[in-house]
Amino acid sequence: MTTTTLIIYFSCSNKNAAINVFLYLASMNFNFYFLQSVFEIINSQSGDVYFINWGLLNTYNIIALACALVGFVLYYWNKQSKLSSLLYALPISGLLAETIGVSIYLYNYHTFLGQFVFDFLSFIALGYWFYKKANNKFLYIITVIIVSSIGYFLVYHSFL
Numbered sequence: 001m002t003t004t005t006l007i008i009y010f011s012c013s014n015k016n017a018a019i020n021v022f023l024y025l026a027s028m029n030f031n032f033y034f035l036q037s038v039f040e041i042i043n044s045q046s047g048d049v050y051f052i053n054w055g056l057l058n059t060y061n062i063i064a065l066a067c068a069l070v071g072f073v074l075y076y077w078n079k080q081s082k083l084s085s086l087l088y089a090l091p092i093s094g095l096l097a098e099t100i101g102v103s104i105y106l107y108n109y110h111t112f113l114g115q116f117v118f119d120f121l122s123f124i125a126l127g128y129w130f131y132k133k134a135n136n137k138f139l140y141i142i143t144v145i146i147v148s149s150i151g152y153f154l155v156y157h158s159f160l
Contacts, residue, residue: 001098002122004067005091016073021071025064033057077133085134086143092130093147095123100148101156109158 004021011017036052061125077087099119125145134140 001095002126003092004071005095005126008071008074008091011071011075015074016144017075018068018072020067022064025067026061029057029064030062046104051118080134080135085136085139088130088134089140089143090147092123093144095119095126096144097151097156098149099123100160104160117125122155 004024007020007024008017011020030065033052036053041051073092074087077084099116100113102116102119106112131137131140
């Protein structure tokens with residue numbers, strides 16, 4: 001979430017942001033499944049080797065395409081309109097929801113400490129940075145609270 005937010009922030013246009021986000025996420029997906037297949041071939045004891053799990057690769061690439069569309073819209077935070085404070089708050093809300101979910105998982109199962117530390121520090125740094133850039137600080141804070149609560153209960157709460 002952090003790297004995708006930074007890719008959107010440092011893009012030069014909304015089209016560029018969408019393309020960059022899609023290429024970044026799709027290449028991560030392909031590299032993960034390609035390397036998984038290579039390791040499976042190397043470590044395989046039987047002749048049954050499936051090269052790439054195309055179903056999951058396609059599923060995650062469709063999600064990458066959806067994230068690219070989100071990046072296209074989020075780039076408009078640079079327009080300094082009334083909606084820019086809301087747009088600045090959306091990725092921070094997702095990061096806060098993830099941080100809360102990972103912290104509860106860390107407390108219960110004593111794992112994912114690295115992810116928790118990275119998410120927490122990213123939330124603090126990006127949250128402060130975007131707070132300073134937001135025109136309407138009240139709208140920014142309210143959006144972070146409401147959207148992160150909704151995101152936590154819709155996405156992360158069911159897994160804990």
